[in-house]
Amino acid sequence: MECLFGIQGDKFTIIVADTSQVQSIVVQKTEEDKIMLLDSHKLLGTIGENGDRVQFSEYIQKNILLYQFRNGIPLSTAAAANFTCGELAHALRKNPYYVNMMIAGYDPEEGPSLYYLDYIATLHKVKSGALGYGAYFVLSLMDKYYSKNMSLDAALDLVDKCIAELKTRLMGAPPNFVIKIVDENGARELAWRKTVEDINGPRPTPATPIEVKSPPRHISFRSPSPSSKERKGKGRQK
């Protein structure tokens, strides 16, 4: 029973996701990180079919980093959300990905933002939103307790209220949650809310994006470089 929700507060946005990986009646894992860092100031929370989830979010992350590498400037949060929506809409009538998403980001001019994006590619900018079975409980709580420009402490308080509600009322509530934040200092993990530990040992470090160094302006990646012939054939051997 997956849960994903986000809250935009005063100069920050947080995304919360459950960390259970379930296959029919079996809980395979309780420490699966479902919130990806797209770049230094963007978060992508995903729930849905696990294969699609991993495949699609990695595809989006890599393309956003590619854009940044080619152009020397990162995509804004709105641009990244619209790009993700476009890719999802394009796939919708061919080979759809069953993935629901919350996209959070922080831009110097715009400040924090949060986007709701469901598997049929409905994109909407929201202040607070929820997806999955958890949404049935969390949405009403957020309606009652959300306030505009709430502080981080107040937001975390609301998150804990939501998690407590899920644990009491949602059948098959997930045991663990991860909370991530994005603000002017960047996107990062904020906290975990755990009730069980995975017996398989410590959880692996989450996939963080590669640090992208912007190329100097005079270098064009479009034109073939003279050394490209020499490199031909060598690439795949390793």
Add this chain to the structure above:
Amino acid sequence: MQITSYNGSALVAMLGKNCFAIASDRRLGVNFQTIATDYQRIFQIHDKLFIGLSGLGTDVQTLFQRLKFRHKLYQLREERNMRPETFASLVSSMLYEKRFGPYFCEPIIAGLGEDNAPFICTTDLIGAKQFSSDFVVSGTASESLYGACESMYKPDLEPEDLFEVISQALLSSVDRDCISGWGGIVYVVTPDQIITKTLKGRMD
């Protein structure tokens, strides 16, 4: 449940005297769950042309993006804006292109044509055009909108009165439809100005 009523919508346009009005509700839902109450399904194409898209939210966004693109290409090539009649044909043909895998949208096109003659038109989801000389409705609240418009509409209304009529028709209709409502947005377009107003309705 049908796919066209997945998100819920109410959309209406009316003709006045040298003006027109187009209005919609503001709810974005997933079946009976409300996601947001500030959703936009009416879009401005140019100063005197609007399109409202009822139906599935994802297709509303996709279709509008494609229409905006096509209109910009037309502007570049022709160095003028599209006439509402031409735009209605464009919408119709773009919808029929997807005859066997349609966009689940029923558009309303409203604009001021040559000599500022008001024009309204609707199509079904595969592009069958239907012109009207009074009002057109679309969306999940269309049945109740028909009733409300039928009894409230009067021909040749001035912009202020037209705003009142279309707002009352919209607000009373969405109260009889569970999956549309949560306020509304109204555009009244005259040859020299566009009046935009948001309505507060029953917010439950």
